[in-house]
Amino acid sequence: MDLLLLSRLQFALTIAFHYIFPPLSIGLGIILVIMEGTYLKTGNPLYQQMTRFWVKIFGLIFAIGVASGIVMEFQFGTNWSTYSRYVGDVFGSALAAEGIFAFFLESGFLAILLFGWNRVSPKWHFFSTIMVALGAHFSAIWIIVANSWQQTPAGYHIVGEGLSARAEIVDFWQLVFNPSTIDRLTHTYMGAWQAGAFFVLSVSAFYLLKKKYQDFAKASIKIALIIAVFASLMQLVTGHSSASTLADTQPAKLAAFEAHYPESAPAPLYLFGWVDEDNETVILGPKIPGFLSYLVHGDASKPVTGLRAFSPDKRPPVNVVFQSYHAMVAIGMGLIAIALIGLFFWWRKILFETRWYLWALVLSVLGPQLGNQLGWLSAEVGRQPYIVYNLLLTADGLSKTVTAGEVITSLILFGIIYIFLFALFIYLLNEKIQHGPSEEDLIIKGHRA
Amino acid sequence: MNIDLNSIWFSLVGVLFAGYAILDGFDLGVGALHLFTRTDEERRILINSIGPVWDGNEVWLVTGGGALFAAFPMVYATAFSGFYLAMMFLLFALIFRAVAIEFRSKQPHKWWRQMWDISFSISSMVSGLLIGVALGNIARGIPLDAQFEYGGGFFNLLNPYAVIVGLTTVALFMMHGAIYLVLKTEGALHERIRGWVNNAIILFVIFYIATTMATLLYIPHMMEYIKSHPILFVVAFLNMLAIANIPREIHLRYDRRAFLSSCASILALLTLFGIGMYPYMIYSLPNPEHSLTIYNAASSQKTLQIMLIIAAMGMPLALTYTIAIYRIFRGKVKLEPTSY
Incomplete structure (x- = not known):
């Protein structure tokens, strides 16, 4: 290697x-x-x-x-x-x-x-x-x-x-x-609040399921759930803002997020899919036509710069970025659902008795962890082949004296x-x-x- | 010394590393002495003597590294990539140390605690040794090419001079740590550690003399600046005075003063190191013209200026927290339910 x-x-x-x-x-x-x-x-x-x-x-x-x-x-x-x-x-x-x-x-x-x-x-x-x-x-x-x-x-x-x-x-x-900076910071903060909140939710829900430390668990859940709802909903705002900024600042990354190839055309939003990088198409991808254009420009017919605007050696690896980005978004939506269901159950006063939901909370701790990792993966792999965007290639940033054996x-x-x-x-x-x-x-x- | 931004940053980076050596020095020293204690309770007392402060102490290294990166990126890049494997071993040692402190007392099993006791002690010694070896090499000179890249490999770093400096560092930290423990312990353990201090001082003085002789004989460029500025011999004199004062204060049972003397001697030693190096940051041997200096290794004047403002705002705050924490946790160690 x-x-x-x-x-x-x-x-x-x-x-x-x-x-x-x-x-x-x-x-x-x-x-x-x-x-x-x-x-x-x-x-x-x-x-x-x-x-x-x-x-x-x-x-x-x-x-x-x-x-x-x-x-x-x-x-x-x-x-x-x-x-x-x-x-x-x-x-x-x-x-x-x-x-x-x-x-x-x-x-x-x-x-x-x-x-x-x-x-x-x-x-x-x-x-x-x-x-x-x-x-x-x-x-x-x-x-x-x-x-x-x-x-x-x-x-x-x-x-x-x-x-x-x-x-x-x-x-x-x-x-x-x-x-x-600001988009990334707010997006990261909310991801971190989600990580903390769902962690507390998970442990506390586990106690409720085991019928232990119930007062402690209920009070912890109430605090954490409020943070979870707020942070998860805010991810829609910060995520949207981050992606819109990309259209101006790192168009190749945005295009890779959605595997949008045409040099300049209205762009759809894929719900999921598999990118065939050789043929520059998305296989099996249900899509909402024009929705990426709408999200970025507020107009479904406006063009979004696609990957063909960049020579192949200046494009990030598309499928990896596409998959990690879509998985992150899916997890984010899932977390919003879990948080809102919790709020609803709280209002209906069945939050602490609904066992399937408590089990969902126990598992929910993985959501923000995966989401945070996948989000960074998208951001960093999406910047490739550059280590400093448009200035320095990753391959040129290495230590010259370090050998592969040492690494x-x-x-x-x-x-x-x-x-x-x-x-x-x-x-x-x-x-x-x-x-x-x-x-x-x-x-x-x-x-x- | 010209008072320019480069020299100021040379001193500031030095201050951060001196802060690291003084603060993490005693907790690395406590680690190195750890296996000399016998019972589980004694070992817990040792770990808890540094419990609330060790990771704050390590922040001085992190900040020193950050400041080096910001002010002298060439030095950061050359040293860290050139000493690749040594740096990796230092990282592994620091990780094991942190984890050992955190995990040791979390389980009652004898094998569990013994495993972590050993990794705590060995990783503390290895950390001190590697830091010393790195300093020794920087002083002695390492082969750099015209691009300031290191071309010497790992085993060249283990030359006799660097190893002596490394051992001196371990001995210094052990002495410093033993004196710190005298402050933090009581009863029979306290009296035993008092005995260790004397042994540690003897060990340190032997290595200190060896390092000084080796430097005078084999590293002539370390003497150039001080020869041309004889007033600086005062620092060397103060250094010896501070070291000689330690056994005296220990004998008189002025333990706090002994600890302050030990801090002063570390500060003086690093000051001497800085004076010896100035204006070099990494000396190149056999081609001194490829050395990294505070000028050819520095960031732009504007960045040094911005960083100075950041340091002027941040460092007084950082010092305030450090002093406050040490005041809050002063006195003898008492094992409590929240202790390690």
Whole structure:
């Protein structure tokens, strides 16, 4: 196997593994703020018990997020050093800002969140919870800025030629608010809130099915369901906005999402299908004619730029992108349905008794996880063959001194270690869930006991 | 030293890495000493002495790496890709360490805890060793070509000088960690660790002398800047003073002062390293003209300016959180239900 493929595989493996965890900590962060805030406001010990239980789970998730996150920061330099030289001036700044503004905040206050129950007053503890949630949200801002700049570069100019050419910042705010930052950030945030909310829903529904910790589970479900409904519906807005922006900024990616080949023609929307890339057609695809044009331009007869406008070597792999994008959309719709059914059952007062629905909630935890992974897959593979859209080819971003043998070694080791880590994570998560919330946490404790 | 943006960023990156060495240094040291304890309770005390702070400490490395990427992308790219396998091993060590701390006390079985105790200790030592070896190579010089790409392979990194610097780093962290543990423990364990400190100081001083001699004899370019600016010998003098002060404070049972002395000696050591390197960032051997310096490796002036504003806004906040956390968790370790 060649170096390019191996390096891409390693990046895909390490980022996909890492990305299981940050969305959960962003989403759980916001839920923890609501739970602890409710506890402080009402003094109801149930909310203290909830906060303490979910904080423990948060700690476990955060630890693996940190451990797998350091890998990401190193990997730009280890495997993509030519890319790093090319973009360091721009991209490095965003990464450094992430460390300075987000990680110190998050990791510092996390200590109080996990270990500070008896060392600070309840109000300070609540403040720390807010800071941890904020830190998690801040870190997303900077990494999304960096990623969005790769997709839709702005606020830079190219200095030098050939081997010494690189991008340098001209306008920092244009770089930060490049054309896709806000869409991507809101879409990612909502995906993360979905991940956190459906995770809480899943565990709590499991308790209800097992007839354990019922008060705890019901109260958790109510909070998480509201977040789930809001975030899932908002994905329609942020997703739509992201796709419309693509028509201007990355037309090849949008065309690949829908396997739209004609150079410039009104575009349909496929419900599903299989792309025959050789014959440039979609097999077995029920479609709504003109609907992509309508979504992008508000007019079903307006043309959308298709893949034939790009030479074949400048197109992303179409079928992979088509499938992952459509699967993401389908999952998103499914999550909206689950969330709305829950709201309806809540109103009908049968939410906690409908066993099939509770089972659906138990499984729903996989939805946002798959959706988040597939969404990123679409966004990143859709940018190919470029690593920085229209500026630098992925194949040109590799480290020149690293050999395929070295990458095979590290790739295999990462594979083994991550399987082991994931198994451990699931094992310990399961232990914590089986153990359940502690009855002791229902007793209100004075601080500094 | 000219006060230009490049030099300021050279110092700032240095400050971040010094912050890392001082803070994560003691928790890597605690890890390296971990297997010297006997009972499960003692081991839990050791892990919980760093429990609330270790991942905040690691953030200094992450931020240092980010700052290096932003301010000196050429150095980041050359060092990280050139030291590929070493970097991968460092990553694996850091992952195992984080996971070991998190998972060790989650199960009561003896084999489970022993497995994680061993991985915690070994990964802590390996992390310190690899960081030291990398610094040793950067100082000694590595073969770079005209494109500033490393052409030496993995085993060239394990030259005697780099290995000595690596071992010195491990010994330094062990000393630093032992003094930290003196602050965090009480009773019989505390008295035993007090004994470790003396051994650790002796071990460190032996390696420290070896590194200093090797540098003076074999790495002449590390001495050029300090020779032309003799006033900087003050730093070397302060360094020796700080090191000599540690056993004195330990003997007098001024444990906090001993720890501060240890912090000061790490800061002084890294300052000396910075002075020795300046204005180089990676020295190229045998072709010094291919070295990466703070000028040919830097980002644009505009970016360095923007980053300076970001650092000026963010670092005071980061320092405030760090100090607040250390104040909140000061004092002897007490095992609680939320402990590891």
